[in-house]
Amino acid sequence: MSKTFRTGSLALAVGLALGTVPAYADDAEAAKAKDVEKIVVVGSRAAPRSIADSAVPVDIVGGDELGRSGSSDMLDQLATSVPSFNVRAQPISDAATLIRPVNLRGLSSDSTLVLLNGKRRHRASVIAFQGGGVNDGAQGPDISVIPSAALKQVEVLRDGAAAQYGSDAIAGVMNFVLKDAADGGSLSVKAGQFYEGDGDTVTIDGNIGLPLSDDGFANLSFQYKNADATSRSVQRPDAQNLIDNGNTFVNDPAQIWGNPEISDDITIFGNFGLDLGNDKEAYMFGNYSERDVVGGFYYRNPHNRGNVYSIDGGETLLVGDIAQAGGAARTCAVVNIPKNPDGSDGNVLESAEYQAMLADPNCFSMNQIFPGGYTPAFGGNIVDTALTMGTRGDIHSGFLKDWRYDISGTVGRNASSFNLSNTLNPSLGLETPTDFDTGSYIQLEKMFNVDLVRGINVDALDEPINLAMGMEFREESFEIISGEEASWKAGPYADQGFNIGSHGFKGFGPEAQGLNDRRSVAAYIDTETYFTEDFMVGAALRFEDYSTFGNTTDYKLTFQYSVSDDFSLRGSTSTGFRAPTVGQANVVNTATSLVNGELIQSFLAPPTDPLSAFYGGKELTPEESKSYAFGGVYQSGDFFLTVDYYNIEVTDRIAQSSQIDVLAEDYDELRALGVKNPELISAVTYFANDFDTTTQGLDIVANYSMQLFDGDTQFSFAYNWNETTVDKFNPETTDEGKVRRLEEGMPNHRGTLTMSQQWDSVQMFVRANYFGKYYAVHADDTSDWGSETADSAITFDAELSYFINDDFSVAVGANNIFDQEAQELKDGTYGVLGAKYYESGPFDYNGGYYYAKLTYSF
Numbered sequence: 001m002s003k004t005f006r007t008g009s010l011a012l013a014v015g016l017a018l019g020t021v022p023a024y025a026d027d028a029e030a031a032k033a034k035d036v037e038k039i040v041v042v043g044s045r046a047a048p049r050s051i052a053d054s055a056v057p058v059d060i061v062g063g064d065e066l067g068r069s070g071s072s073d074m075l076d077q078l079a080t081s082v083p084s085f086n087v088r089a090q091p092i093s094d095a096a097t098l099i100r101p102v103n104l105r106g107l108s109s110d111s112t113l114v115l116l117n118g119k120r121r122h123r124a125s126v127i128a129f130q131g132g133g134v135n136d137g138a139q140g141p142d143i144s145v146i147p148s149a150a151l152k153q154v155e156v157l158r159d160g161a162a163a164q165y166g167s168d169a170i171a172g173v174m175n176f177v178l179k180d181a182a183d184g185g186s187l188s189v190k191a192g193q194f195y196e197g198d199g200d201t202v203t204i205d206g207n208i209g210l211p212l213s214d215d216g217f218a219n220l221s222f223q224y225k226n227a228d229a230t231s232r233s234v235q236r237p238d239a240q241n242l243i244d245n246g247n248t249f250v251n252d253p254a255q256i257w258g259n260p261e262i263s264d265d266i267t268i269f270g271n272f273g274l275d276l277g278n279d280k281e282a283y284m285f286g287n288y289s290e291r292d293v294v295g296g297f298y299y300r301n302p303h304n305r306g307n308v309y310s311i312d313g314g315e316t317l318l319v320g321d322i323a324q325a326g327g328a329a330r331t332c333a334v335v336n337i338p339k340n341p342d343g344s345d346g347n348v349l350e351s352a353e354y355q356a357m358l359a360d361p362n363c364f365s366m367n368q369i370f371p372g373g374y375t376p377a378f379g380g381n382i383v384d385t386a387l388t389m390g391t392r393g394d395i396h397s398g399f400l401k402d403w404r405y406d407i408s409g410t411v412g413r414n415a416s417s418f419n420l421s422n423t424l425n426p427s428l429g430l431e432t433p434t435d436f437d438t439g440s441y442i443q444l445e446k447m448f449n450v451d452l453v454r455g456i457n458v459d460a461l462d463e464p465i466n467l468a469m470g471m472e473f474r475e476e477s478f479e480i481i482s483g484e485e486a487s488w489k490a491g492p493y494a495d496q497g498f499n500i501g502s503h504g505f506k507g508f509g510p511e512a513q514g515l516n517d518r519r520s521v522a523a524y525i526d527t528e529t530y531f532t533e534d535f536m537v538g539a540a541l542r543f544e545d546y547s548t549f550g551n552t553t554d555y556k557l558t559f560q561y562s563v564s565d566d567f568s569l570r571g572s573t574s575t576g577f578r579a580p581t582v583g584q585a586n587v588v589n590t591a592t593s594l595v596n597g598e599l600i601q602s603f604l605a606p607p608t609d610p611l612s613a614f615y616g617g618k619e620l621t622p623e624e625s626k627s628y629a630f631g632g633v634y635q636s637g638d639f640f641l642t643v644d645y646y647n648i649e650v651t652d653r654i655a656q657s658s659q660i661d662v663l664a665e666d667y668d669e670l671r672a673l674g675v676k677n678p679e680l681i682s683a684v685t686y687f688a689n690d691f692d693t694t695t696q697g698l699d700i701v702a703n704y705s706m707q708l709f710d711g712d713t714q715f716s717f718a719y720n721w722n723e724t725t726v727d728k729f730n731p732e733t734t735d736e737g738k739v740r741r742l743e744e745g746m747p748n749h750r751g752t753l754t755m756s757q758q759w760d761s762v763q764m765f766v767r768a769n770y771f772g773k774y775y776a777v778h779a780d781d782t783s784d785w786g787s788e789t790a791d792s793a794i795t796f797d798a799e800l801s802y803f804i805n806d807d808f809s810v811a812v813g814a815n816n817i818f819d820q821e822a823q824e825l826k827d828g829t830y831g832v833l834g835a836k837y838y839e840s841g842p843f844d845y846n847g848g849y850y851y852a853k854l855t856y857s858f
Contacts, residue, residue, distance in 0.1 A: 052635050055528075055538055055558035055570045056159035057644045057699060063151035063179065068765065068799055071815070071849075074146045075102055080767065080797065082156050083720040083750045084699055086842060099126040099142050099382065099416070101135035104171040105158065105646065106695045106722040106746060109140030111578055111623075113161065113169035116146075116176050117271070117285055119388050119449070120165070122412025125441035125478070126382075127583050129604060129656065134724075134745055136738070137656035137687055139443075139581045142414060143174075145289035145384045149186065149205040150221030150269040152179045158699060160627035160648065162576030163540040163556035166472065166522055170576045170625045170650065178271040178285055181209035182217035185858055192851025195819050199230040199259060199846060216274035225265040229294070230258035230846050236834040238301050238345075242372065245340070245347040247302075249372025256375070257835035259846060260295030267384075280393030283408075286386050294379035297423075297504045299834060302373040303337050303345050307499035307601070307680060308366050308426045309373075310337075317348060318497060319357055320364045320429050325492040332363035364430050376423035376504035386412035390449075406451040406470075415442045420487070420505050426498035427491035439483035439508035443583065446475045458529075465529040472524075477517035478582040483507030490677060499601065500680055506590035506601075516586040519547045520579070534562040544577075548585075549621055552577045570644075571630040580620035580654055584687045602659045602683040610673040612686035615660045616733055621689055625650045631699075638705040645698050649727075653691035655742075657733035659683035690730045693742065697722035711759040719751035737782020744775035747792070747842050763801040769843065770794050776823045776838035786833075790823035795843055811853040819848035 059082055066077040075087040087102040101109040109128070114121040124142040128135045157173040165173060185208035193200045205223040212218045231253070239254035267289035274282045304314025311318050317335040324330040335353045338346030348354050349371055357363045390408025395401055417440040424432040449472050455464030482488065487507025490500045501507055521544070528538030538558040545551040556574035563569060589604040607617035631644030662670070662681045670678040700719040707713065726739045749772030756765040776790035799813030822837040822845035837845040 052633050052640070052642075053536075053560060053562075053568065055536060055560040056157060056161075056572055056629065057570075057631060057642055057701075059154075059156040059158065059701070061154045061156065063148055063153060066148035066151060066154065068811075068813075074143050074148065075100055076844075077148060078102075078143075078154065080752065080769065081154075083718045083752055084158060084697070084722065085156070086746055086750075099124045099128075100144065101128040101138045101140060102143065103134050103746070104156075104174070105648065105697060105720075106134065106724050107171040107648065107650070108135050108138040110138045110168055110581065111170040111650075112140065113165050113167075113173045114141040114143060114176070115165075115173060116386070117178055117283075117388070118175060119390075119408060119410050120445075120447055120474075121176075122386060122410075122414060122445040123443050123476075123581060123583075124384075125414045125416045125443040125583070127441075127581075127587055127589075129589055134742060136741075137584065137654065139583050140168075142382070142384055143176075145267050145287065146176055147205050147221060147223035147267055147269070149188070149207045149223060150178055150271075152177045158644065159572055159629055159646070160574045160576045160625060161556065162578075162625070163542045163554040163574055164524065164526055166524075166542065166544060167520075167577060167579045167622075170578055170623070170627070170648065178269060179207060179209065179219045179221065180217055180271055180273060181219055182211045183209045185209055186855055188853055188855040190851055190853040192849055194230060194846045195848040195850070196230070196232075196846070199228055199849070201225065201227040201851075212272060212274055215277075217272070219271045221269045223265075223267050225262065225291075227259070227262040227265070229256065229261040229296075231256045232836050232845060233257045233834050234836050236299060239299060239373070239834075241344050242302070242347065245345070247347050247349060247372055249370075251372070251375075253834060254373065254375060255299040255834045256296040257833070258296070260293050263292045263294075265291035276391070276393070278393070278396070280391065282389075282391045284387070284389045286388060287384065289384040290382065292379065292381050294377055297376040297378055299375045300370075300373050300503070302367050302371060303348060305373070306682075307497055308424075308503060311497040314345070317354070317357075317365050317367070320493045320496055320498065322362050322364070322429070324496065325429075332357065332360065335365070366424065366426055368430060369424060369432070369434070374422055374424075376502075377421045378505055379419045379421070381417045381419075383415045383417075384413070386410070400452070403452050403454040406449070406453075408449050410445075410447040410449075412445045413443065415440060418483070418505065420502045420507075423503045425486055425489065425491060425500070425502055427494040427500045428486065428489065429491060429493050429498075432491070433486050436487040436502040436507060437484045438487045438502055438505055439512075440479075440481040441583070441587075442477075442479040442481065444477045444479070448473045461529060461531065462533060463530040465527060468524075468526040470524055472520075472522040474520045474522075475517060476519075476582050477515055478586055479515040480508050480512050480586075480588060482510055482513040494677060494680065497680075500677055501590065508588060512588035514586075516582050518582050521545050528558070536560045540574075546579060549579070549619075552622060552624075566634055566636045568633045569631070570633065572627070573629075574627045576625040576627060578623040578625075578654075580622065580687070584654060585620050587687075601681065602685055603681045604656070604685050607686045607688060609686070611662075611670065611675045611678075611681075611684050614666070614670060614673060614675075615662075615684055615686075616730075617686045617688065620654060620687060621652055623650055623653050623689070640701075640703045642701045643698070644700075645696070647694065647696045649692075649694050651692045652689035653693055654687055654689055655691055655734075655738075657685045657688050657690065658735045658738055659685055660733065688730065688733055690734050691726055691742070692728040693724055693726050695722065695724045709757065711757055714754075714756040716754040716756070717751070719749075721749055722746070723748050735782065737777075737787070740775055741777060741782055741840075744789075745777070745840060747772035747774045749792075750842070761803045763803070765797075765799055767797045768794060769797065771842045774840075774842060776840055778825065778833055778835065778839045786826075788823075788826055790838065790841065793820050793822075793843065795820045807857055809855045809857070811855070812851070813853075814848060814850040816844065816848045821847065 061081045104112040121141045127139045155175040161169040187206040190203045203225045207221040210218045233253040235253045269287045271285040319332045321330045321332040388410040392406035418438045421435040451470035453468040487502040488509035524542035526540040530536045540556040554575045558572040560570040605612045626649045629646040634641040667678045698721040702717040704715045751770045754767040777787040795816045797815045801811040803809045822841040
């Protein structure tokens with residue numbers, strides 16, 4: 001293989017942030033580099049998914065390949081293409097239901113840097129409060145807003161790269177490259193549903209390339225989607241018992257456990273470029289995305305739900321006394337929950353004590369509003385916008401002559417507005433509304449970059465030294481906007497034991513409202529060269545200074561050695577960091593948590609809040625990492641193989657603490673510190689630097705193409721082994737279950753095997769997906785009651801496409817063809833959960849899904 005090919009492809013791999021061909025390449029070399037890019041973006045796994053001559057592993061997934069999936073969600077599409085990339089459904093997980101967290105190489109979603117056209121992508125405003133072990137407390141970008149119709153390719157750099165790109169690149173970098181054609185396009189309609197007959201999804205997407213004057217392009221893409229909710233619920237025994245005893249107000253099932261409903265999900269992407277002449281160009285790209293999401297919560301039993309219907313575990317009904325709230329003596333009598341001979345609850349609505357309470361205008365209970373109990377519905381409106389503008393080109397004169405520059409500015413904003421329905425604020429008594437606007441989170445980021453790159457000739461070397469350097473300024477803010485008063489107000493009956501705020505997700509009050517921000521300045525230098533024709537080395541150094549916690553300096557060293565024309569070795573070592581997000585340092589949230597089978601109200605407070613500080617909270621500091629990687633690449637004819645081992649040590653890892661009980665003996669001291677109504681807070685959590693972990697693993701990618709069945713055949717195999725060990729943790733804020741979930745919550749082994757076949761007018765693929773054993777839990781309950789080791793599983797996907805003519809094609813396919821079931825919950829857990837499967841499975845618990853797609857290309 002020629003050095004020209006090697007140099008061009010390597011520059012493409014390590015220059016993702018610049019998105020340019022090196023300045024030292026002549027026109028022929030630039031053309032060859034572009035040819036390399038075209039080869040690797042072909043939507044088939046038979047083409048190399050990793051650049052063979054890169055010192056670090058880079059997966060290339062074409063936009064067409066991403067579209068070959070039943071799901072229209074970018075997260076699910078990537079999960080089938082990159083085995084070390086994982087995502088799961090979030091049926092009842094508060095804000096994580098609205099924006100699902102992901103992970104690469106076993107690390108949290110905010111440990112992977114996401115780029116769009118080589119520029120840093122802003123974070124989502126949602127923090128995964130119940131993110132599922134690895135992602136518990138993560139705040140990463142919302143990748144789901146990016147439609148496959150807008151993408152030319154996705155580049156997945158599976159190596160620590162903080163020294164090159166800054167914070168968050170501990171696990172790797174994902175660069176989403178938008179289409180840039182100036183003509184042509186497509187329009188498609190896809191519809192599908194699950195085998196169970198629910199979850200109907202209709203997706204319309206399109207792309208068009210247009211000329212922008214004679215020397216530019218305007219490439220526009222859109223996607224519009226609606227997805228019905230799914231239900232994999234079973235009737236809860238406690239709800240069924242109420243029905244059996246004559247309570248006609250209980251639904252069957254009492255709660256819905258499944259995917260949320262997504263409506264009016266619209267996203268628009270634009271990518272623009274204009275040749276300015278004299279080897280310079282201007283570019284601009286951005287998006288507008290919006291969607292409404294509604295998911296379910298847990299059922300509130302009308303006999304025993306704490307601080308709503310009872311305060312003694314369901315022995316007596318919680319009865320409000322209007323006169324007592326006004327300062328008079330209490331007069332309301334006790335209402336006992338009737339019991340059947342077998343010890344089960346009777347029907348309190350029919351008891352004489354309850355009827356007497358109803359007859360007294362001074363007394364009330366929440367049963368008068370929801371006599372059959374209630375299941376809150378949690379929803380949100382997500383709006384994501386971003387815009388990047390810049391210019392790049394060659395400098396032909398002055399002291400920077402022969403350098404290539406890239407100057408850009410980016411602004412990104414993600415806003416989540418939350419709402420809650422079919423619930424109440426018990427402390428307001430019978431005057432409570434049942435629908436609430438609970439407030440908003442807003443994440444806003446601004447960034448300015450100056451990047452320079454050139455080749456420097458050195459007499460002792462056959463190849464120029466590629467030198468890159470640059471500076472970056474970033475400003476990040478996280479804002480909380482309070483909800484309507486009824487969603488957070490402590491009503492007149494709070495002192496009688498009634499819960500404060502909208503039950504299930506308390507609205508953000510005036511004390512939580514506010515804006516916090518942070519600024520950072522960074523400078524980096526990145527260089528690489530071939531010392532010999534077969535031996536390349538690279539080095540990067542980055543200094544970054546933050547306004548909140550100080551500065552950090554990180555490095556990266558890489559090498560690539562060609563043993564022969566077919567086989568090469570590569571490796572890297574680097575340090576990295578992940579700055580705590582402004583949201584993690586300042587977020588406030590009250591939610592329902594499941595602990596040892598019991599639903600409790602837990603309060604998430606900033607780590608420096610008086611309540612958190614009382615129970616051990618401290619100001620957050622950055623995570624720091626050390627990474628080592630070593631691998632090999634073999635390429636001979638139509639066979640391509642990469643094997644890469646990695647080891648990532650992370651110290652001071654940030655995660656949400658376990659629920660810490662707020663004790664009765666602490667109430668007076670907490671009140672003195674300014675904590676309001678501590679007696680109504682069951683537990684507190686906060687973010688803390690509580691873990692040191694070591695993650696190691698192995699990635700294997702293999703591709704082989706051949707002629708078979710009178711057509712073109714491609715075989716692709718991808719495998720990931722990943723293992724995380726918790727080296728140190730704080731037992732005062734973290735329980736053993738959370739540690740086990742970090743270590744075992746995802747399968748250690750995952751792999752895919754794909755066969756693709758193409759004839760003149762027919763194309764098809766079959767894919768097998770393997771998921772190893774994992775530690776299964778439900779709703780973050782890591783007690784023995786609600787967890788176990790789940791079995792390994794294999795699912796199969798397939799798609800068949802027929803090209804009717806040059807313009808039209810139709811495809812039919814299915815994910816999880818044989819309807820492989822997720823791990824079922826243990827016996828005895830249905831009573832609280834009302835679900836059939838564990839929430840933490842690595843593949844969709846909804847079962848098989850089939851779809852059809854019609855595409856018009858022009």
